[in-house]
Amino acid sequence: MKIGILGAGQLGRMLALAGYPLDFDFVFLDPAAEACAAPLGDHLHADYTDEAVLAQFCDACELATYEFENVPAKVAEFVAARVPMYPPPKALGAGQDRLGEKRMFDALKIPVPRYMPVAAREALDLAVRNIGLPCVLKTRRMGYDGKGQAVLRTEADLDAAWEKLAGQPLICEAFVPFERELSCLAVRGRDGTMVFYPVVENVHHDGILRVSTPRQDDPLQAEAETHTRRVAEHLDYVGVLAFEFFVADGKLYGNEIAPRVHNSGHWTIEGAEISQFENHLRAIAGLPLGSTALRGPSLMFNFIGDAPPTTALAAIPGVHVHLYGKAPKPQRKVGHATITAASEAELLERRALLEALIPPSSS
Structure with missing residues (x-):
């Protein structure tokens, strides 16, 4: 095929x-x-x-x-x-407009931070009065890895944010003082069968994902699956769907979906029985879906801007290197490593060895 x-x-x-x-x-x-x-x-x-x-x-x-x-x-x-x-075009459209996405979450009874559309400077003032500070002004379309958004902490930030982002459809969202960021990766087959990977705890820096760690038996797994299933069924989805959440006061708040395989699922290549990439292909080709079970403690570490020497990475036990063939460039994802281990303690030791190879300016 x-x-x-x-x-x-x-x-x-x-x-x-x-x-x-x-x-x-x-x-x-x-x-x-x-x-x-x-x-x-x-x-x-x-x-x-x-x-x-x-x-x-x-x-x-x-x-x-x-x-x-x-x-x-x-x-x-x-x-x-x-x-x-696959996934169907309507899923692509649903993930392209942050306002439409939030309204879809509302319709599906998925909690979200407060939000308002912003089409003019006066509308930004109104949104800030209604939502409160701090809040985040975002472009409704495009924008990824922290691009296309500005955090508003005081009223003095409004003019600069407007100057930076005006001229395109915008949305203002409440700033969530989150305890964790989680993503739920689901796979839905042509026949509606769904399987879920363990939820993943994510760490971002400058808006770019740095580390993703699957959490076996996380107390929010069932809730994350319920929300993700509602979206997948609503969109008649086929393939891998990622749903990113904020965790605040022990509750999930929907942030955004990604209608595709996702960076926070790269650990599955070595860390799961069947990777998100193979399962996406199985789903769209009509094949039976594979096991999403965790093989053991693992995590994914992104290389941003440049990657350490392959020789140094290969010397660390349990490190699996994936380079993308991209030229080094600031803020660019040029590769990642999956780290696998026999225990959580060993995983942390190996992560520390890898992090020691990263220049402070790139961490």
Whole structure:
């Protein structure tokens, strides 16, 4: 089977690496000339909206998916009209507008921080009066890894935030003094069968995910699964769905969904019985879903900007290196490592050895 993937970044790369043992081949459509997944399949180098190339993409594959949620929803609809497309285009659209996303959570009875749309400077003042300070002004579309948002701590911050973000649809959200950030990764098959990975505790710095640790038997696992299942069923979802939550006062608050395989699930490559990447492919291809059980203590550590020397990483027991073939660049995810161990104590020791290789400016 040849699978088409809209986007050819590191997620597409890892999907292809998981798919070749299943005898899948891949064709990618990506506007980047040097997209890091390109060597793992046929690469159509064109803008996502180029309908002639989109038609060529559809002719080249038997079913399609995407690894980048900012692919225009109309592009996914164009593809879905010609070949089976999973997750469905409506899931892509649901994750592209933060206001629509929050309203969907409200409709599904999933708790969220207070929020208001902001379309003018006066509306920002009104939102701040209603929501209170601190709060966060965000672009409704695009924006990832901390981009497209500004934290408002005092009224003196409003003008600068407006100057930075005005000119596009915005949303203002209450700032959540969270105790933890969790993500729930679910896989839903074509027949509606769902499986869940253990919830993952995430640590961010400068808006970029740094470390993800699966938490076996977390007390919020069942609640996270309930919320994620509601979204997946509402969207008639197929594939891997990630739902990110804030934990405050021991309760979950919905932050955002990612309708694709997700950075916080990279630990599953070595840490779970079947990785999120293989399970996504199983789901969209109509194969039985694989076990999501944790093999043992593990975590994922992102390399931001640059990666330590491979020789030094390989010298640490239990460290599995994944480099994406990307040139070093500030704030860019260039790779990650999964750390596995026989015990939690051993996992922390190995993490400390890895962290010692990271320059302070990159930590």
